[in-house]
Amino acid sequence: MISKVLICVLVLLIVFILVLLVNTMRFKPSKSTGNNSVKAAPAYKSKAEEDAAIARFQALLRVKTVSYNDKSLINYDEFKLFEKTLETLYPLIHANCEKTKHGTTGLLFKWKGKSEKAPIVLMSHYDVVPVNQELWSKPAFDAILEEGVIWARGTLDTKGTLFGVVESVEAQLGDGFIPDVDIYLSFSGDEEISGDSAPSIVQYLKGKGIVPSLVLDEGGAIVEDIFPGLDQPCALIGVGEKGYLDVSLKLSGQGGHASAPPAKTLVTRLAAALIRIDKNPFKSHFTPAVTEMFTTLGRYSNFTYRLIFANLWCFEPVLKILFKKQGGEMNALIRTTIAPTKMEGSKAFNVMPPAASIGLNLRLLGTDTVESAVAHLKDVSGDADIEVEVMEKRNASPYSGTDTEAWQKVSASILEVWQDVIVSPYLMLAASDSRHFCEISDNVLRFSAMTLSKEERGLIHGNDERITVKAILETVSFYQQLIHKFS
Ligand SMILES: [Zn+2]
Known part of the structure; x- marks a missing residue:
């Protein structure tokens, strides 16, 4: 009798282990998440062009667009200066795109496309959190470039992605490229204090009956050491927050x-x-x-x-x-x-x-x-x-799907720039302005197009925020690849 029970238990145990092992064997990487054969061209054709671009980035970083919860401390002249600097550095955007202002500091550019199909929105914010200068190794707003690294508040969060957007749009305009759909560039200057700029932009677009097929804002990035048992870098795209x-x-x-x-x-x-x-x-x-x-x-x-x-x-x-x-x-x-x-x-x-x-x-x-x-x-x-x-x-935002064209285009653009990463959805733990856009779009994705080491992730809102020239050039490449997906 005992031996029969024992045999039964043993058989069940073997079946259980077999099921676990078979599932594990079948749990292989799927083709759609990695190994892309298309490689993005470098963002710039020459070192001189690269240097000129980095100088533009430094100019944006040097403007002290600091948000304070105590609004009496905010210097709005700096925000006006930032707007002026954009105008000087990106003349083609200002000549070709319709610019409207929303809320306290929101800037919206509309790049007219060829068709009336659903537009897309590329988002960023140009305000930054305050600095504690005594704890920085370098001045936080000098944008010092040293040994291939640019030191400044806002490099990672998130004048970097704003720079990627305006650089790629300016370049495409220079090439005479016209996108298939309208592309909106949505930049708020009060994300860090949950200001009214992004909500005002959303209400403006909503009033026009606009339902974007993709809204892309800051969020996940190319990161390592975040997932148990995984060595490879991952591109994490936030599908909700x-x-x-x-x-x-x-x-x-x-x-x-x-x-x-x-x-x-x-x-x-x-x-x-x-x-x-x-x-x-x-x-x-x-x-x-x-x-x-x-x-x-x-x-x-x-x-x-x-x-x-x-x-x-x-x-x-x-x-x-x-x-x-x-x-x-x-x-x-x-x-x-x-x-x-x-x-x-x-x-x-x-x-x-x-x-x-x-x-x-x-x-x-x-x-x-x-x-x-x-x-x-x-x-x-x-x-x-x-x-x-x-x-x-x-409340938490709704989730955006991953079986969509929006997801595929963002994901493909990532794999063209960072070839050996695994693209994965994730839930964003922090907040971004993009949450407001869930009111008008089901496809709100949150991805900061840059590689971020564990150390760099710790610099966001911290001291000594900085980015490598290599990383910021990849950011520009990513937006170039993405915009070309709408041709
Ligand atoms: Zn941010």
Whole structure:
């Protein structure tokens, strides 16, 4: 009897292992994600042309278009100077494209195409975040070029992509190229402070009944070391972005002298609530964007990870536990995250505060909404007296598909410039202006056309932001390839 059960178990185990192995063997790289034989021509024909282009890039970087949340600190003269600089450096764009202004700093150029087919929108923003100059090795707005590297705020985020767009459009205009469809260039000057420029541009286009077949904004990039068990560089195209929610958990009551505190102070109660919130995270979900990323990149991983990603039906629960334990990006891909960012109580050591608060920053997965997230916090905080005040809020964006012409054109252009990368969708954890365009287009893709090492990724919004000349020239190449797809 025992031996029969044992044999049964053994047979089942062998079948189970076989299923896992067969799935893993069949989980091979798909042809559409890599190995393109078409190679993009260099962006410029000579070293002199290249140097002239880099000088134009430096001129854009030297304009201090710094956004501050405290708007009284913003120097709008710099934004006007940037507009003027664009006009001087890109005369053909200004002579041939209709320019309109929107919101506080939004610039929109319309390059008229041959047909009335759905247009495309190439987006970027020209404002940058403030710098802490003492922590920089070089002046942040001098755009110093040293040993093939340009140092300046905005090189990566994201005057670089703006430069790629205007350089390629100016060059195509010079060649007499007319695109098949209208191409809009949409540049906002207040993305970093969630300003009104991009929303105003969207309302303007919406008013004209325009439904773009592709909207391309900053987002993923050519990156390495981001996916378990994968050595190859990947081109990550954001097909959606998470929502955003700032909440303040507040308790108020009796303040007073700290010499005779009550049994439970406001601060202790808030701290206890935070611990309960931390112990009850949001449920994890493998949303379509993330599943597609795993099944695209997983095929190129080493054997162990291929085994896991080929058999998500079996390993999904294990991965969820693992990611939760690890925290960081993988965890953020599969759940709404909660980051406690602020705590406020008394200003003095010996005074009990009459009110205390904890600030939380949540990034919402599409499976949660602002309302459901607030309800979850109230539910798990376990203290009915805690007031949950919502400050800034927005739901996650919808997902754009990958079986579209828009995706194919962006993906093909990437493979023509960076031949050995794996193109994959991903869910963007940060926010971009492109979210506003989801109102008028189903094809909103987020890709910053540049290679970014792990170190460079850390420079975005940080100190010593810089880009190599090689990388920025590739950015221009990418936009040239993409624009030619609309001929
Ligand atoms: Zn940006």
